[in-house]
Amino acid sequence: MRILVAEDERITRGSVVRQLEALGHEVAAAADGEEAWDLYNTAPFDLVITDWEMPRLSGLDLIRRIRGVESARFVYILMLTGRSDKTDVVAGIEVGADDFLSKPFDKEELRVRLLAGERIVRLERTLSRQNIELREAGDRIRQDLAAAARVQRAMLPRENIVTRSVRTAWKYVPTDALAGDAIGLHLLEDRFLVAFVIDVSGHGVPAALLSVTAMHALAPVPEAASLLRDLSGSSGLGTVRAPAQIAVELNRRFRSEESDGRFLTTILCVLDTHSGFLRLARAGHPLPIIIRNGKPVPLGDAGGLPIAIVSDADYEEESIQLEPGDRLHLYSDGLFEQHRVSDAESYGIVRLTGSLAELARLDPGVALERAVSSLAEWAGCEGFEDDVSAVAIDWSGPAAR
Amino acid sequence: MAQAFSETELMDRVDNDIAFLAETVEMLTGDGPSLVADIRRAIGAGDAAGVGRAAHALKGMISNFCAPRAQAAALEVEKLGKSGDLAPAAAATETLATMLSGLIDELNAFVKARA
Known part of the structure; x- marks a missing residue:
């Protein structure tokens, strides 16, 4: 020495x-x-x-x-x-x-x-x-996570869809660098708006990997490989697959034994932007909220089990005729299951519906921003317990063609 | 009269290195009396803290030679200095000076006999 x-x-x-x-x-x-x-x-x-x-x-x-x-x-x-x-x-x-x-x-x-x-x-x-090595390893992991988060974010909608009859907005607040939530918004054949929200159980890298894989499966590539496509045209939605069938195919792809015990919930919608006819399927996911004239529209509870729970699951489909001025909301449970710091009370679906109804006159992007900030204010917290994802779709009526 | 230091302990302490011992004895011969002079000067000036400091240094120096009685005498002066009680310090210092002188003589004789 x-x-x-x-x-x-x-x-x-x-x-x-x-x-x-x-x-x-x-x-x-x-x-x-x-x-x-x-x-x-x-x-x-x-x-x-x-x-x-x-x-x-x-x-x-x-x-x-x-x-x-x-x-x-x-x-x-x-x-x-x-x-x-x-x-x-x-x-x-x-x-x-x-x-x-x-x-x-x-x-x-x-x-x-x-x-x-x-x-x-x-x-x-x-x-x-060892501390130095640990710090260096931590830095490398953080860099890798940041890179993975960039890849994940790149898969989110690049811009909102705005046509003469439809206008979309979305909000995505992950709790960690990598999220288990995902959002998709695709206008196919210049007519069919495919919208979905995915919520993978758990957090971190495993949840994010499953989420990204699901996003890939639901990418709007023209080939038959995309679960969004049904080239036989039997769905009545052009080459777009019916939502319930998308859920069935997604469930086939994510077999429970290959998903490491994880599952995902999703809501899949296909809106015919010309007619306002909406078809949707839910796999263990919260109901959508439709605001019409400032009030929520009652909806049925058709659906099915989350993806990757059982093989060969069936999914019921629901259809709704939107009216001009309707606003459709899809969201993950992070938007209403958040607890208030002061008394651990849950925000709940009633408060969320009320908030969205109050904000319905605002631009959909502004409304989502305010809905999320209202939740944070109510909860009294900086960050949320769970990933928060929300989509708003305004249908203004049949487009003149 | 009993020897001022323990030969066995001292030789073990220096690993039987008589040359090294000779060097340290030379240092004690030079520095020890100077420190006694410092103590006396401090007593004369009524500087109790100075008495304590010089006695402490001398005590540390003596501690290298396995000489418990001289070391105890230095400790006594150090304590008087640090307590501020200088009345008995002059007598205690003379006792210390005598013991130190005897120790130095014995050490030099010891080293010379083994050189």
Whole structure:
């Protein structure tokens, strides 16, 4: 070890240095605290042995200075002193000494105290190195997560769909860098608006991976590989697959045994923007909310089990004829299951419906922003317990063609 | 009269290195009486803290030579200085000076005999 000795009395200093060198250590010696402090600042030391009473700067003040410096390198400090009074020991430990050695020092005692110090120094070094490695690994993971989050966000709708008859908006607030929620908005064949919200059970990377895989499966590629497509045209929606059939196919793709016990809920809608005819299927997902003339429209509760619970699940489909001026909301449960910090009360679907009804006259994007900020204000929290996803679709009536 | 220091302990302490011992005895011979002079000066000036500091340094120096009686005499002066009670300090210092002088003589003789 590299050891710094601070001792004003030269015979003791010489004896300590001699013993330390005989034990194979590299030693620098100082005749007082100030000289020791100067030496300490010129080269790194593993261990400092310091006398208590010294001219110019005492051992206690030297220790205070050493411990006062922010340093990643741990230094073990041994006080060499004639004092053995308990209060002095306490004072030394309080300012940062690690151990004491009484004068006149016993060379065997010095040797074993150094061994103990060396063990601590080695442990501290190992810990320090592992902390650095851990921090670097954490940084790498954070960078990877940030990159994955960018990929995930890139799969969200790039822009809102605005036609003569329809106008969409969406809001997405993940709780972590990666979310289990996903949103899709696709206008196919210039007529059929496919909208969906997905909510994967759990959080973090596994939920996000499942969510991204589901988004891929529901990508609006023209090929038959897309679950949104039914090239046979049997759905009555052009080449767009019927929502209940999309749910069936999605469930086939995400077999429970391959999803690591995770499942996802989803609501899938296909709106014929020309006629306002809406078809939807739910897989364990909350009902949509349709606001008409400032009031919610009662809806049936047709649906089915979440995706990846059982194989060969069937899904009921519901259809609704929208009226001009209707606003359709799809959302994840994070938008109404949030608890209030003050009393743990849940926001609930009634409050959410009331909030959306009140905001129905506003632009859909503004309305969603306000709905989410109202939830945060009500809950009294900075962040939400669960991912929050919401879609608003305004249908203004049949478009003149 | 009993020897002022323990030969066995001292030789073990310096790993039987007589050359090193000779060096340290030379230091004690030079520095020890100077510290006694410092103590006397401090007593004369009524500087109790100075008495304590010089006696403390001398006590540390003596502690290297396995000489418990001289070390105890230095400790006594140190305590008087630190307590601020200088009345008995002059007498205690003379006792210390005598013991130190005897220790230095014995150490030099010891080193010379083994050189």
